[in-house]
Amino acid sequence: MALSTEQKDKLQLAQDALGLKIRNELQKHRLQQAQVDSAAGDDAVADELSHDAVSQYLHEHGEWQALLRAKARLAENVADICIECGAEIPFARLEAEPTAERCIACQEALEAEQHRLHQHQHSSM
Ligand SMILES: [Zn+2]
Structure with a gap:
């Protein structure tokens, strides 16, 4: 059973809201990254900050990729079909x-x- 037009509209709104949220997060990380770059005097602090910012960035970026896939799936009318x-x-x-x-x-x-x-992984410790 395919999604109704109403359901697709709802899903699109939800995706747009999520997209806005992720974009805001990514923007914040870029600002943090800029601060880290300008504070490059203290290497230890800069490394720690940059590691956090980067892993968080990658997480947000992964969400962004997932969102792009979801949008494409919605456009192709297969948003409610399991990829597996x-x-x-x-x-x-x-x-x-x-x-x-x-x-x-x-x-x-x-x-x-x-x-x-x-x-x-943990049991080998
Ligand atoms: Zn499945």
Whole structure:
């Protein structure tokens, strides 16, 4: 079952709001980065700040990429189709998470796998 026009409009609004939020965050990080660059006298502090800013930036950037994919999926009318198994993604899930591209079963499987890998890394310590 494809999304209704009303649902697509809602999803597009949610994506636009998310896009604005991410853009604001990225803007902030660019400002932080500029401050770090100008404070290059103290290397230890600059490294620490820059590491935080960069990892945060990459996180936001990943969200941005996910948003671009979600927008393209909406434009192609496949926003509610799971990229893993092709099952329908419930609209409530898309509404809560406009960048969702997997059904709940596939998302849970992915998270379980990530959790397993994470546990494995830690158990070797
Ligand atoms: Zn799936």
